[in-house]
Structure formats: structure tokens, C-alpha cells
Amino acid sequence: MARKTGSHSEITGPRVRAEAQRLFARHGFAAVSMRQIAAAVGVQAGALYLYTPDKEALLFDLLKSHMEELLSAWAEVAPQGEPLAALETFVRFHIRFNLTRAEAVFLSYMELRNLGPGNFAVIEGLRRAYETELEKILIAGRAAGAFALPDTKLATLAIIAMLTGVNTWYREGGRLSLDTVEAIYWDMVRKAVGA
Amino acid sequence: MARKTGSHSEITGPRVRAEAQRLFARHGFAAVSMRQIAAAVGVQAGALYLYTPDKEALLFDLLKSHMEELLSAWAEVAPQGEPLAALETFVRFHIRFNLTRAEAVFLSYMELRNLGPGNFAVIEGLRRAYETELEKILIAGRAAGAFALPDTKLATLAIIAMLTGVNTWYREGGRLSLDTVEAIYWDMVRKAVGA
DNA sequence: AGATTATCTGAACATCTGTTCAATATCAAA
DNA sequence: TTTGATATTGAACAGATGTTCAGATAATCT
Known part of the structure; x- marks a missing residue:
């Protein structure tokens, strides 16, 4: 055969x-x-x-594709207008996009340590680029007086951690609809940034 | 020999x-x-x-000990007073305790899937007990009119995810002191719960 | 001092690991 | 229909895996 x-x-x-x-x-x-x-x-x-070529390259390929798709999906949605609306778009985008790719998100957070230093740096760079997208919104909002934030870097990491946490418990057909979950998280984020 | x-x-x-x-x-x-x-x-x-007795039992032992120490450390600190003060105590406790045991926290979040169903249920139960400690504070605060929360369960998970996220980036001797980090996170949590 | 218990070695078990490669069968193009 | 490129098998490699256990040495008790 x-x-x-x-x-x-x-x-x-x-x-x-x-x-x-x-x-x-x-x-x-x-x-x-x-x-x-x-x-x-x-x-x-x-x-x-x-x-x-080998097992690690297979993992790297999955992580890299995921991060690139995340960034390009955001680029298609990324709003130019006022910071408050932009932040709401980000919150809803992050929750919704990550839930549709739970496996890839899980991998991106859990299996980074199985990458060699070079591959690791690539993925970390892509992740940082995504974080920067959120921080840009927070910086603009603070400059415009729309947000009250002592530290935009920490706020960025805190918000992303909070939103990504949805993946650990949300199940389709559960107690709350996706729309409701988005609304509740947006409410908490909006308040947290002081808007 | x-x-x-x-x-x-x-x-x-x-x-x-x-x-x-x-x-x-x-x-x-x-x-x-x-x-x-x-x-x-x-x-x-x-x-x-x-x-x-075997490799999995070694992992289970580590996870169980960690969760029990977390719960008993909280029990020693858990305040009885007003919800706002209790919430601040929780926020600062969670950040500080988890940072002193970064390895165990990491394991508890990453390696649950290597447990058999029985062992998994035990750890999950302990985790839920810890989450309940926070939710009790949120429920009391909402009842007292101190917090404005659409859903205490979601708020519980959101806050814990946000706080645990500190472990992924905080390094001793970094840009911000532990006290400052605690203060910034407490500021965000306090606003997020509408207090 | 002698007997008993606690702690560890080192070899063995059967099986699994990532990866390579010659041989071979199918596909697409001429 | 022949030819060359493409996709796959199956065996082989050297080494690692979790776990068991008889035998040996050290600590402790009598």
C-alpha cells in the first residue's frame, strides 16, 4: 500500500x-x-x-495562524471614532471572536512554553500587538478625558484577562445568551475605566 | 548501594x-x-x-494542597464588616497570595485536564468554594445597595480572572510595586462593581 | 550488640516516543 | 498512454516512558 x-x-x-x-x-x-x-x-x-517539519512546528503554525487571524479580524472591525464606542466594540469583539475559537485561544495561552525561544518571541510579539490595539483606545480615551485610568498598561492587561476568562465558563445554551454576557461585561469594563 | x-x-x-x-x-x-x-x-x-502511588496522584496532591491552603489562608483574613471593605480585602488578598505561589497557581489553572474525573471533581469543588467566598461579598453588597451589579455570578468570575491575570506579568522589581498594583486593581474593581 | 524497620538502588518490564526513508500506489499532464 | 510529480505506507531507529521489586544499606529500637 x-x-x-x-x-x-x-x-x-x-x-x-x-x-x-x-x-x-x-x-x-x-x-x-x-x-x-x-x-x-x-x-x-x-x-x-x-x-x-516536526511536532513543534505544527504547534507554532497553529498559534501563529490564530494570532494573525485575530489581528486581521480586529483590523476589519477596528473603529476610528470616539474612544467609548471603540472600547465597546473591542469588548464585544474579543468575547465573540474568542468564543468561536475556544480551542485556539486555549492553546495560545497554555502551550507557549512548548515553543523554542525564536518561535516563542514571534507569538509573544503578535500578542503584544493585539494588546496594543486595546491600549491605543485607552490612551486616546484618557487624553480625551473620557476615561479615568491610573495606568493604561495595567488596565489593558486587566481587561483582556477579564474578557478572556469568559472562555472558561461560557457554554452555548447556558443560563445567559451571548448578547447578555457581552452587555454585562461591557457594563463592568465601562465602569472600570471610569466612563 | x-x-x-x-x-x-x-x-x-x-x-x-x-x-x-x-x-x-x-x-x-x-x-x-x-x-x-x-x-x-x-x-x-x-x-x-x-x-x-503514581504520577497523577503527585499532581493531585499538589493541586489539592494549594487549594486548601488558599481557602484556609482566606478564612484567617475573611472580614465580617461592610461589603466594600470586605471586597478590598479580597482583592488585595488574592493578588498577594497568588503572587507568592505563582507555580502552584499556574498548575491549578493549567493541569486540571491531566486529572481523572474523580480527582478533577475534588479540585473543581475547592475552586468553586473559593469563588463562593467572593460571591458572598458581592451578594451582600448588592443587598445593602453598595454595589450595582446585573449578575453576581458573572462579576465573581470576571473579577477573579482579572486578578489572577496579574500572575502572568508581575515581576518583583518591575515598574510598579506590589502595593501600587494592588491599589490600581482595587480601583478598577471598585468602579466595576459600581461602588 | 543484635534485631527490626525505613529508605533507596539498579535492573528489568513492556510499551511508547519523534523521526527517517525506500518502496509503492495514485494523480495530473503531455 | 506514457511520464513525472504527488501522497502514502510500513518498517526501522535509538532512546524514553511509568512502574515494580528483590536485594542492600542505614537508622532506630530493644
Whole structure:
């Protein structure tokens, strides 16, 4: 047996990444073997190396793609107007976007330590770029007198931590609708920044 | 070679737990082998099984001890008075306590998935008990008209996520003193709850 | 001093690890 | 229909994995 009927790299490649993301998120990077990923895809372990040079590169690829999609999704939505409206847009965007990609978000927070120094720096840079997007809003709002904040850097990290926390408990069909959750968090953030 | 001079279970036992915690936090539970832990303690792998029935039990022990110490440390500090003061006490306690035990906190958030269902339920129960401590304050404050909160459960989770986030960036000797950080976070929390 | 208990070694177990590669079957183009 | 590129297998590699246990040494008790 060798090449399988109907085999195409445009199909197998994405499936490898998808199964790897699912398994890494569920069990952790180190706890998942290449053979488990291969089995989930329906292929032998050796075939994975047509799609990644090694295991760490597979993780890095997932994290990098996620962060880039996060940044470009924000770029499409990012408002230019008044800081208060911009902050509300950010809060709702962050909650909604992260909930649709819970696995990738989980990985981005939990598996950074499995990256080598170079790869780590790349992901950290992308994360910092995202944080800067929020801080720009806070700085503008403070300059305009709309927000009362002792420290915009800390406020940035505090708000992002608070919003990302939604991922740990929100389940579709639960007690509160996504819209309600967004509204409640926006209410708390708005008050926290003194607006 | 067999028993070593000066060997005592009261010394080796704690060292096993300490090194395991250090290594698990640094590299992740699945990525650390029993032989690595043993080497860090200065002992052969087989000797670890005098102190734990298996690897998962070692992790469970660390998580359970941490959560119990967290709860009992809070019990010693927990104020009875007015909700606003109680909330400030909680905020400062959470930040300060968690920073002194960064490794254990990290483990408690990251390695839960490596526990079997029974052990998982125990830790989750302890975590919920801690969350309830905060929610009790929020409920009392809302009843007294001191806080304006649409949902105390969400506020509980939001506040804890925000405060725990400090662990990801705070470093001793950094830009801000611990006192300043506490004050800034307390300012944001106080405003967020509408007080 | 001798007997008992506590602590640790070192080898062994079966199985799993990431990765490489020659062989082979299918696909797409000429 | 032949040809070359593409996708996959399956075996192999050297080493690591969690765990057990008989044997050996040190500490402690009588």
C-alpha cells in the first residue's frame, strides 16, 4: 500500500492541523503523540511529515495562524471614532471572536512554553500587538478625558484577562445568551475605566 | 548501594513535592518524567514511589494542597464588616497570595485536564468554594445597595480572572510595586462593581 | 550488640516516543 | 498512454516512558 485513492495535500493538510488543534487543546501538546494525530486524520505517522517539519512546528503554525487571524479580524472591525464606542466594540469583539475559537485561544495561552525561544518571541510579539490595539483606545480615551485610568498598561492587561476568562465558563445554551454576557461585561469594563 | 546516609522521609517527601511542582509548572505535567523529578531530588526513579502511588496522584496532591491552603489562608483574613471593605480585602488578598505561589497557581489553572474525573471533581469543588467566598461579598453588597451589579455570578468570575491575570506579568522589581498594583486593581474593581 | 524497620538502588518490564526513508500506489499532464 | 510529480505506507531507529521489586544499606529500637 502507498498513496491512497482521493488523496490530496489540500485536504489532508488542513485536516492534520485541525486534528492537531483539537487534540492539543484537549490533552495538551506534550501528551499528544504524532501517532494519535495521524490516527485521527486516518493516516500513518510518517505521512504527517509531508505537512510539518516536526511536532513543534505544527504547534507554532497553529498559534501563529490564530494570532494573525485575530489581528486581521480586529483590523476589519477596528473603529476610528470616539474612544467609548471603540472600547465597546473591542469588548464585544474579543468575547465573540474568542468564543468561536475556544480551542485556539486555549492553546495560545497554555502551550507557549512548548515553543523554542525564536518561535516563542514571534507569538509573544503578535500578542503584544493585539494588546496594543486595546491600549491605543485607552490612551486616546484618557487624553480625551473620557476615561479615568491610573495606568493604561495595567488596565489593558486587566481587561483582556477579564474578557478572556469568559472562555472558561461560557457554554452555548447556558443560563445567559451571548448578547447578555457581552452587555454585562461591557457594563463592568465601562465602569472600570471610569466612563 | 541502597539506603543513603541521612535519608529521612520527612525530608525527601517534601523535596519530591517541591521539585515536582517546580518542574510541572515549568514544562507541563506530561512533559516531565518521573526520572527528571528523581534526578532533581537526587534519587533514583523507583524511590519516588515511596511518596506517591503514581504520577497523577503527585499532581493531585499538589493541586489539592494549594487549594486548601488558599481557602484556609482566606478564612484567617475573611472580614465580617461592610461589603466594600470586605471586597478590598479580597482583592488585595488574592493578588498577594497568588503572587507568592505563582507555580502552584499556574498548575491549578493549567493541569486540571491531566486529572481523572474523580480527582478533577475534588479540585473543581475547592475552586468553586473559593469563588463562593467572593460571591458572598458581592451578594451582600448588592443587598445593602453598595454595589450595582446585573449578575453576581458573572462579576465573581470576571473579577477573579482579572486578578489572577496579574500572575502572568508581575515581576518583583518591575515598574510598579506590589502595593501600587494592588491599589490600581482595587480601583478598577471598585468602579466595576459600581461602588 | 543484635534485631527490626525505613529508605533507596539498579535492573528489568513492556510499551511508547519523534523521526527517517525506500518502496509503492495514485494523480495530473503531455 | 506514457511520464513525472504527488501522497502514502510500513518498517526501522535509538532512546524514553511509568512502574515494580528483590536485594542492600542505614537508622532506630530493644
